[in-house]
Amino acid sequence: MNEVQEKWDEILEYLKIEHCVTDVSFKTWLLPLKVYSVKGNLITISIDDKMIGPDSKNFISRKYGIPLKVSITEIMNHNYDIEFILESQIQVTKTADDMTESSGKSKNQKNGLSFLNPRYTFDTFVVGANNNLAHAASLAVAESPAEIYNPLFIYGGVGLGKTHLMHSIAHYILEQNPNSKVMYVTSEKFTNELIESIRNVNTTPTEFREKYRNIDVLLIDDIQFIIGKESTQEEFFHTFNTLHESKKQIIISSDKPPKDILTLEERLRSRFEWGLTVDIQQPDYETRMAILKKKEELDGLQIDNEVMKYIATNVKSNIRELEGALTKIVALSRLKKQEVNVTLAEEALKDLISPDNKKQLTPELIVDVIAEHFNITTNEIYSVNKSRNIAYPRQIAMYLCRKLTDFSLSDIGKVMGNRDHTTILHGVDKVEKNIKKDPSMQNTIDVLTKKINP
Numbered sequence: 001m002n003e004v005q006e007k008w009d010e011i012l013e014y015l016k017i018e019h020c021v022t023d024v025s026f027k028t029w030l031l032p033l034k035v036y037s038v039k040g041n042l043i044t045i046s047i048d049d050k051m052i053g054p055d056s057k058n059f060i061s062r063k064y065g066i067p068l069k070v071s072i073t074e075i076m077n078h079n080y081d082i083e084f085i086l087e088s089q090i091q092v093t094k095t096a097d098d099m100t101e102s103s104g105k106s107k108n109q110k111n112g113l114s115f116l117n118p119r120y121t122f123d124t125f126v127v128g129a130n131n132n133l134a135h136a137a138s139l140a141v142a143e144s145p146a147e148i149y150n151p152l153f154i155y156g157g158v159g160l161g162k163t164h165l166m167h168s169i170a171h172y173i174l175e176q177n178p179n180s181k182v183m184y185v186t187s188e189k190f191t192n193e194l195i196e197s198i199r200n201v202n203t204t205p206t207e208f209r210e211k212y213r214n215i216d217v218l219l220i221d222d223i224q225f226i227i228g229k230e231s232t233q234e235e236f237f238h239t240f241n242t243l244h245e246s247k248k249q250i251i252i253s254s255d256k257p258p259k260d261i262l263t264l265e266e267r268l269r270s271r272f273e274w275g276l277t278v279d280i281q282q283p284d285y286e287t288r289m290a291i292l293k294k295k296e297e298l299d300g301l302q303i304d305n306e307v308m309k310y311i312a313t314n315v316k317s318n319i320r321e322l323e324g325a326l327t328k329i330v331a332l333s334r335l336k337k338q339e340v341n342v343t344l345a346e347e348a349l350k351d352l353i354s355p356d357n358k359k360q361l362t363p364e365l366i367v368d369v370i371a372e373h374f375n376i377t378t379n380e381i382y383s384v385n386k387s388r389n390i391a392y393p394r395q396i397a398m399y400l401c402r403k404l405t406d407f408s409l410s411d412i413g414k415v416m417g418n419r420d421h422t423t424i425l426h427g428v429d430k431v432e433k434n435i436k437k438d439p440s441m442q443n444t445i446d447v448l449t450k451k452i453n454p
């Protein structure tokens with residue numbers, strides 16, 4: 001271990017104190033940094049990009065490069081240069097080096113506050129493999145609004161923490177800069193206010209525009225609700241442009257990625273993709289346990305670990321339900337004046353967890369989920385309509401029926417509007433080819449598979 005490595009913790013601690021880095025920023029950006037090498041005057045610092053994403057390199061060097069250099073100079077009493085390298089690059093470099101070696105060559109060659117839930121902050125957000133990129137991107141945006149990812153587009157299934165992250169961003173920005181004009185709104189509220197302004201109820205169209213265009217940060221939740229609402233889309237388009245042009249931060253959440261919002265106007269969809277799109281997946285067992293423990297701590301509860309394990313094992317796909325399960329158990333124990341144990345938990349959660357509730361995987365169920373996801377009707381999927389908005393989800397339905405069920409091609413064809421088995425085969429082939437051409441399509445398939453079979 002070299003001298004810089006030995007003093008690394010001290011350097012980071014110095015940086016944290018001297019540059020007033022918050023706990024959450026310290027844990028997210030600085031703790032995962034490691035001294036990879038010290039060669040002469042140059043220190044190479046590695047970034048764990050699996051944890052915080054490849055884009056973090058630019059962000060960390062811009063935001064923390066100089067403070068880090070100053071802290072190193074202070075602690076080491078020597079003026080070093082620093083550079084950052086991603087851990088994934090190290091792997092690549094090592095493999096390349098190994099290959100060179102084996103080939104015989106030398107290795108050397110404030111207004112927003114009232115809308116915010118005070119409990120939804122970064123401190124109460126549990127980071128796991130399912131959400132670490134979304135968390136890192138949100139924190140980066142909170143630390144440097146409108147400088148790094150604009151817009152930030154967060155998507156994921158129901159109850160997985162999108163709103164929690166958005167509120168965390170808003171709280172953080174307002175804490176750092178209480179004068180900042182932060183506006184959090186659901187797209188439903190945006191639509192309702194727009195309608196009211198058009199009808200001149202409570203507000204006028206000019207006031208509406210001023211309200212949404214004279215702010216520093218706009219967080220708009222559940223954008224999927226503006227789909228198909230033409231005037232709202234139009235108004236939001238202009239709001240977006242005005243804010244983006246004046247370098248104001250926009251954060252959007254949705255239950256699906258922009259490219260799956262088929263009926264959204266192309267000009268809006270392409271704008272959503274200007275910045276960074278991140279997703280939140282379902283949490284794994286360890287993250288579910290950590291979330292339950294966090295809730296136990298926040299609510300001042302003391303719950304037997306076996307009960308926690310029972311909930312985390314059985315409630316998998318929705319964090320709101322996971323938390324709700326714990327609340328239900330505690331409520332039943334208070335009502336019955338009984339201690340919380342697994343038997344009581346089983347009773348409290350019998351409706352939620354009963355094996356009879358498991359949905360059977362059928363082509364009809366798959367079509368339902370796909371129709372809902374793409375905001376079209378099941379009849380449109382079964383129909384002969386060939387427009388892309390319908391044909392694309394239909395082919396995905398064929399593909400997923402084939403992959404997720406034991407139904408034969410002919411049986412799938414019968415369900416899918418009495419189509420021939422060769423049509424189904426063609427649809428499946430087309431999706432397989434598209435996945436190879438466009439890897440982001442695999443993402444859509446993964447999202448849908450989880451929706452169908454959580």
Ligand SMILES: Nc1ncnc2c1ncn2[C@@H]1O[C@H](COP(=O)(O)OP(=O)(O)OP(=O)(O)O)[C@@H](O)[C@H]1O
Pocket residue numbers: 120124125126127131156157158159160161162163164165222255291294319320323
């Ligand atoms: N990583 C997490 N750590 C702690 N709590 C979480 C986490 N993710 C979600 N939660 C909690 O789960 C509940 C649901 O989260 P939230 O409302 O943010 O979900 P959502 O994705 O916005 O859902 P919807 O799609 O219904 O709008 C909230 O109480 C939130 O605090």
